[in-house]
Amino acid sequence: MFFKTMGIALIIGGFGAFGLSGARRFERRVDELKNMRLALGFLEKEITCTYTPLSRALDRTAVFCEKPVSLLFQEGADLLQAGEGITAGEAWRKGLKKLARDSSLNDGDLQLLNSVAAQLGMSDAKEQKKVFNLLQEELRMQEEKARDELKSGHKLWAYGGFIMGSVVVLLLI
């Protein structure tokens, strides 16, 4: 009887934890989109107001923001500072790959961030401002969508895990 009760608890607990982790991903995506938007605002100011060279601007932005968002900027800064003939676009794309491994951003979010790679640093300050303003606006829209998904998806995953666990237990019994 003891083992049976333990097994039921483990199955429901396991499925529940999986569901909670899925639900937490929704929250993290919203947080990361917000952090990314703020970080891009910081980077934009570094570029358009103080004309900081891109490698240093990325480095400063990495210090300004939190992980995992900072991974994108730190990787970009490190690659550019290494001075091995890499372009800003290539450094940005490598940074995005690193970010993708550790973040909750979805493919759509990452594609949006990837869209600025070719233009990064390679125009005057006014053009750079346009690029960053557009990207921030698009990220804001993604963030709103992510918030909507959080409302519905969070409950579904959080409760869904426990419910699924219970169903499995019932089927096994």
Add this chain to the structure above:
Amino acid sequence: MPGLGKELLKREILPFFAQPVKHLLLGLGEDSCLLLEEIRLRCGQPLLLKVGDRDYTLDSRGRLSTDIFSGYVIGEEDIYRTIAAISDNSLYAFEEEIRRGFITVAGGHRVGLAGQVVLQGELVKTMKDFSSLCFRIAREVKDCALSLLPYINGGSGRTSINTLIISPPRCGKTTILRDLARLLAYGSQRFPARNVVIVDERSELAGSYRGIPQLDVGPRTDVLDACPKAQGMIMALRSLSPQVIITDEIGRQEDVTAIQECVNAGVAVISSVHASNLDELQKRPVMRELLSTQAFKLAVILSRQNGPGHIQDIVRWD
């Protein structure tokens, strides 16, 4: 004149080039490096090197060739990567330089830019879609102006006299002006040191990078980098108490007015001007006016007869 050796080329120039071009340039011999004056990248055209007085290209094996159509053809990617490296991937930080048509890199080497020019009204706003880059290698030839010092410092050696360096392009006038600044600022037993101001409108004399001179212009030299000549001379006069002002390539009416003001204030002006000889100079109204004021007491005429920096003639007007 000695030039840039291979080590210097590797250290100061090659890091800016895209990998295929860098690879080819690495094959240059020491002799060619010493005479290398320009590296030109034009989109869709062969890589061109000016070595001494001749144009060469590098073929796919990195060998120098005078048949320029056998050379490595520069692609858009080469230009893009090179401009990205020159600007540290930050073209926005070089808006003023791009507007002027060149970027000076560490070491004082100048990169001329060509591409699509964007206008705002009648003024150049910026340049985009770069199609050509021209690396002009900065040369520092110490003591090349040593023989001019006794003329410029006059008999007593206590004051310098206003001097005009007359020279066609590529005869070494910038190199000689730079060395004069250095020699005057260091001084010697015979000639006391001077406070020198270089008004370096095109960042060529001192080769400044981020405001810091990259070439040796002496311990008593102030550099007004990227400053219009006429304004710079007046600024220097008011704030830097110079004994000598050195500037390159005068020719506008406002330059004449500023020189006159410096001369009236007792400050010596040493400048250069584009011309092959005095007759050619006299044909230009602005220069004729300047010469008629008798502001300059000495003219040094350069040519390439025995290579850059050859002193063809020295004319005294006092």
